[in-house]
Amino acid sequence: MTSLSGVISFASVLTANFVLLWFFSGNVLEATKFNFTTLTLSSVKLIGDAHWSNGSVRLTRDLGVPYSGSGKVVYSRPIRFRRPGVESPASFSTFFSFSVTNLNPSSIGGGLAFVISPDDEFIGDAGGFLGIMDAKGAPNGVVAVEFDTLMDVEFKDINGNHVGLDLNSMVSTRVGDLGDIGVELKSGDLVNSWVDYSGSTQSIKVYVSYSNLKPEEPIISANFDLNQYIENDSIFVGFSGSTQGSTEIHSIEWWSFSSSFDENPGSNPVVPAGAPPPPPTEFFTNPTPEKASPPPPSPAPNADISNTTSHEEKSSGKMVPGAVVGVVISSAFFLAFCAMAVIWAYNKKFKKDKGSDTFATNVIKMPKEFTYKELKNATKGFDSSRIIGNGAFGTVYRGILATTGEVVAVKRCSHSGQGTAEFLSELSIIGTLRHRNLVRLQGWCHEKGESLLVYDLMSNGSLDKALFESRMVLSWPHRHKILLGVASALAYLHQECENQVIHRDIKTSNIMLDEGFNARLGDFGLARQIEHDKSPDATVAAGTMGYLAPEYLLTGRATDKTDVYSYGAVVLEVVTGRRPIDKEGKVGVSSNLVEWVWSLHREGRLDSAIDPRLGNEFDEGEMRRVMLVGLACSHPDPMARPMMRAVVQMLVGESEVPIVPRTKPTLSFSTSELLMTLQDSVSDLNEIVRISTSSSEIGPEHVLNLV
Missing domain, CATH: 1.10.510.10 (Transferase(Phosphotransferase) domain 1)
Incomplete structure (x- = not known):
């Protein structure tokens, strides 16, 4: 599959925080310059599966189960790439940062691309088409730099980790193997890309790196006249991405773009100010699964009984009367200990069952009850990398339910009395409410000393x-x-x-x-x-x-x-x-x-x-x-x-x-x-006092002072 590597970096940036803007007035922009920090929601158009998520743009859905779909995001205003009396098309430079995360490494992928297209409505098919064009072909005037994670024989792809230049076709005109420069698209790491096109020399160069510094050598370099591939004087720029029976998440984290009819409109080997620095490699690696610590070895029962006999008695095989008494007493003590252990275990189980029954009567109206094991597995053992927020009396984790693949938010209430009270209050109130503008409570868990609440995950945060x-x-x-x-x-x-x-x-x-x-x-x-x-x-x-x-x-x-x-x-x-x-x-x-x-x-x-x-x-x-x-x-x-x-x-x-x-x-x-x-x-001062943990919160002492 071919994919405009420069264009795709543009796409990755768009999904993260569209910083485009800074344009000249008018519906069509003669010269354009924008980046993620100046972008507004009205400056961007989302099509298909594309959506905002915590300040970045995701081109595909965030699902834990295999899915085929495509999404596209474009700058909402057309950009002039050609003007009367001038033979050379506009020059442009774009820089973008993106990441590809696969929730299920065994699924087969898709990819994303930086796209230049004649309109802001069309979106292509899923899978190998990357949302660029459909099975019938593409509207004339589509140029893309693709970042492909799927090897598609139909499109003559070299592998499932390449960048390609697509000119009105999904068969790439130029292809670069990302493995040759040590970049793995599916690693989850932040990837940086630069795409520079010169209107006067009619050449394009695509650079890719984990580093913020622009590489000296491009991974793709080609000559083509943009005039031959665009029918309109004004075109749209953006990103597209797709999945094919996979669980890939394609995120654009940063994007800057500039174009003009002057040479080198903004080509710069240094990442624009404000662009996110590439995180350390280990930042995106999957955490090591929890390993249960083996219990300490138990001493053998009555291990020191032999100390009651002398060396001579052991060697002769005989026991003196005192030794016999010691054995009898020890045996009796051991039997009594076993009996007490049985009674303790039974009593504990009885109390637990009774407590569970009592708790169940208090939340009988509540939604689904999850097991602790389900939610622990969903959050990878409540791993710190899954934390998405901290509330007044608990921590919120991102979880993926194994049974459905649904992505949820799991709130782990604190073990304090206030945390438990909040858990019961929230469960007894919101569990019975139904409204489109309320966070939906899916279920709960009260097991192993833990109080857990499961909500729909809100992709754009607070x-x-x-x-x-x-x-x-x-x-x-x-x-x-x-x-x-x-x-x-x-x-x-x-x-x-x-x-x-x-x-x-x-x-x-x-x-x-x-x-x-x-x-x-x-x-x-x-x-x-x-x-x-x-x-x-x-x-x-x-x-x-x-x-x-x-x-x-x-x-x-x-x-x-x-x-x-x-x-x-x-x-x-x-x-x-x-x-x-x-x-x-x-x-x-x-x-x-x-x-x-x-x-x-x-x-x-x-x-x-x-x-x-x-x-x-x-x-x-x-x-x-x-x-x-x-x-x-x-x-x-x-x-x-x-x-x-x-x-x-x-x-x-x-x-x-x-x-x-x-x-x-x-x-x-x-x-x-x-x-x-x-x-x-x-x-009523002795009632439960619960105060939010914001730095601007109040407590009882403030109330007394006010009084």
Whole structure:
């Protein structure tokens, strides 16, 4: 199979974090320069199986079972490669980093490619076609650099580890054996590739290396006139990949691209600033399976009995009376010990069975029960390389279920009392809930002293990572969709469940994102279920500073309106791109996000709070409506905050946002109200106290200080 090696590196970069951008205005770009750090979601188009995953682009599905499919990602704007009166096509240079990971080494593979194509809609077949073209051929004008992991005789492939140049055909014009330079595509290691094309000399060079430094010699060098292979003056660039009954994951981790009608538009042997350095080889190697340690050897029973007899007695074969008594006593002691061991073992089993029965009655409504062995195998023995997150009272691992091949998230709750309480709370609440914007709990395990929860894996991680840690800027349409999804989930919890559910820990790190950047609210460890219209009990406030309603801090009573306040803080965080508590804020700017936005609203400068990374790529009317919704939800007076069902209607434009006062109102309590709430809080101070582990969290001492 042939594959554009330069193009494929471009593809690998795209799957990781599309840093493309930096273009001249206009629908068609005369000269283009972009990289992963400047890329936005609106700048990229995903086709077929391609999807975002933790800041990178994956061209194929992340499945643990054999699958055949293809995916493609392209820069959403066409790039001019030819212009009137100029014979030479544009020159271009691209650098990309990618990885190919095979969950099942026995499966046969596919590959990926950097692609130049005439449109942004077409996607080819799976298998040896690499998503470049289909069995009928390709639309004229397709050029690709392929990185092939499958030896396909039909396409005259040399092996299953090569790079090739494809010109309107899957039979490569030039092929390079990656084994000759010590690169193995299926190793899982990060591979770097450079593709340089000169319009004046009509030559292309493809370089591949594990190193960040561009090799001196290309693995592929060829001459061809790009004009002969492109029909349109403007074309699209991107990556494609495929599998063929395999479990390969093709990820683009970095991509930079530049083109112009000047010679050498950006060819540079040094990796662009910000590109991820190649990890050490062992970083991607599979961890050694756990080996059970053999138990220490047990001493032979009564090993020192011979010491009761003298050398003469042993040699004569006779025993003195004292020796006989010793043997009898020792035998009796041994029998008594055996009897006690039997009783202990039986008693332990009885208690375990009884405990299991008691536990089972508490979670009888819960979903599937997994065995500890299943989840241990799924996470490779809870290997540290499988960790994808750390929660308040546990660690989350990526797991692959052996029975179905499904990829899941396994939460291993801590062994503390709080960890166990969170496990039971989450299991008893979220296990009975069903909503498209809630993380789905697949099952649980309570065995061998472990408390485990199994969820659907959210491929794009948490909202806070998408906002603050990703090299890709989260676009406004995605942000709006996420806020609407969370509002819908809260409306369900507050008003549509049999019993009202108060989440108590609404924050961006507890909002997960699936493949389509749909919001899924999770982490119900602090949640409470109460009957509708029933007053909640007072407890010690639990949660994270910046998201906590002022009345909750004073009274300890969590209601649906305290969740609404937390949601308002999330809205302002998403709109501004600032954390709720900014410890390194600018001088003269409040470190509290809600306070800062209220101050801007008072000054009539609400627009200045908008995340500058969004540029002007948003609807101004929609943006202002969302910001006012955020302020309305974070109103100091809980009675003035809207219900979440009304918030959903506001976000979709079905109802008007209530009038938000220019000056932030103050929260006031009557003396009798404050004394009553203080009395309730003190009487309930002995209840379970659970606090999130964020650096900005609060504990009981903070509540007492506030009181």
